[in-house]
Amino acid sequence: MWIEQENKLKRSFEFSDFQEAFAFMTQVAEVAEAQNHHPWWSNVYNQVDIELSTHDAGDVVTEKDHQLAEAIDAIFDDFDED
Incomplete structure (x- = not known):
């Protein structure tokens, strides 16, 4: 779930391994x-941390x-279903 903190939207995503995390980042x-x-x-390995601001x-x-x-959530949902 995204949280708004310090004028940024933040969320962490966890994957089964580095390769899956990198594939997510590519998309x-x-x-x-x-x-x-x-x-x-x-x-770092299977975790991707993202911050968004304009x-x-x-x-x-x-x-x-x-x-x-x-x-980004839609992309992650596709990974989560695999």
Whole structure:
């Protein structure tokens, strides 16, 4: 679940292994590039941490962040079903 904290939407995602986490990040990267809205993220083994904020709006959470968060959730749901 996404939480809004420190002017960012934040969420952690856990996968079965590094390869699955990286595949998830690759799909998120494609969506982020299409939306021209790029997340801050980190990956350690099977965990991906993502933070979203809109730099052009002064580093606060905007509708762009919520839209990308929804798209990221949809991608994660596809992984969760496998």
